Amino acid sequence: MKITNVEMVISAVKQEQYPAGQLPEFALAGRSNVGKSSFINKMINRKNFARTSSKPGKTQTLNFYRINDAFYFVDVPGYGFAKVSKAEREAWGKMIETYFTTREQLKAALLIVDLRHPPTKDDVMMYEFLKHYNIPTLVIATKADKIPRGKWQQHAKVAKETLRLIPDDELIIFSAETGQGKDEAWGALQKWV
Ligand SMILES: Nc1nc2c(ncn2[C@@H]2O[C@H](COP(=O)(O)OP(=O)(O)OP(=O)(O)O)[C@@H](O)[C@H]2O)c(=O)[nH]1
Ligand SMILES: [Mg+2]
Numbered sequence: 001m002k003i004t005n006v007e008m009v010i011s012a013v014k015q016e017q018y019p020a021g022q023l024p025e026f027a028l029a030g031r032s033n034v035g036k037s038s039f040i041n042k043m044i045n046r047k048n049f050a051r052t053s054s055k056p057g058k059t060q061t062l063n064f065y066r067i068n069d070a071f072y073f074v075d076v077p078g079y080g081f082a083k084v085s086k087a088e089r090e091a092w093g094k095m096i097e098t099y100f101t102t103r104e105q106l107k108a109a110l111l112i113v114d115l116r117h118p119p120t121k122d123d124v125m126m127y128e129f130l131k132h133y134n135i136p137t138l139v140i141a142t143k144a145d146k147i148p149r150g151k152w153q154q155h156a157k158v159a160k161e162t163l164r165l166i167p168d169d170e171l172i173i174f175s176a177e178t179g180q181g182k183d184e185a186w187g188a189l190q191k192w193v
Contacts, residue, residue: 001186003044004068011061015098019064024192025072025105029096029126030112032056032078035142038176039112040065040073043185056081062099071193074099074106080122101133107192108136111163115141115155115173119162127163137169138188145175 009019028036033056040050044067051058056078063075076099077092084092100106109130113119119127130137141159144152152173160171170188174181 001043001068001190005066006044006046006049006068007066008049009064009066009072011063013061013095015102018062018099018103019066019072022105023066023069023071024107025064025074025103026108026110026189026192027074027099027103027106028076028110028112029100029130030078031114031120031122032081033058034078034112034114035176036078036110036112037075039110039140039142039174040075042176042179042182043073050075057083062095071107072105079126080120100130100135106135108138108189110138110140112140112142113159113163115144115152115159116147118158124163127165131166138185139163139165139169139171140174140181140185141171142174142176144173144180145177 010017012018028039030036037050037052037059041047050063050065059075059077065073067073076096111127113123127137141156147155156171156173165171172181172184172188174185
């Protein structure tokens, strides 16, 4: 995919703020600090366009990035970050639920998991939530650069089994560090754009 234009359109916390129009959207989901914003940056060849941080909890709002005036990546705050209050967690839950269950422009979720470790309970819950609402899901198993290539397939198998990935959904081994899996990810998204 040749990226000609990227634009940060809005940071939304409620429905009224979502962008107007009918462009398809792909929303990132995943544990805090797993690499969601880094995934977006790698895909669009920008260093820190979607803000990243070594501290979890960087992304706090639904950030709509318009790509090539053709579709949106929606960066979503991560889950599983211990240092948040109950009230914050509830607000997060409402924001995510509203977006994922009502947004007609949403074509697929990109569930980002860490290839190094089996998916967490929260990852499994998130996948079950997405499947409950019949949202097509592409699983991106990232940080592949942190384990030897010889272990990738075994770890991918564990991830698929732990999530109970359905045959319609694909898992792609990825690295925001090396660009591994980038072409494959674009290939998988192509059918919706
Ligand atoms: N080695 C390596 N590090 C990565 C990779 N992807 C992300 N990171 C690092 O992981 C940290 C978190 O990345 P982010 O992209 O900010 O994570 P996030 O999921 O957007 O986090 P929140 O916004 O807090 O939910 C940063 O220090 C990144 O540099 C990867 O593929 N390989
Ligand atoms: Mg982020």
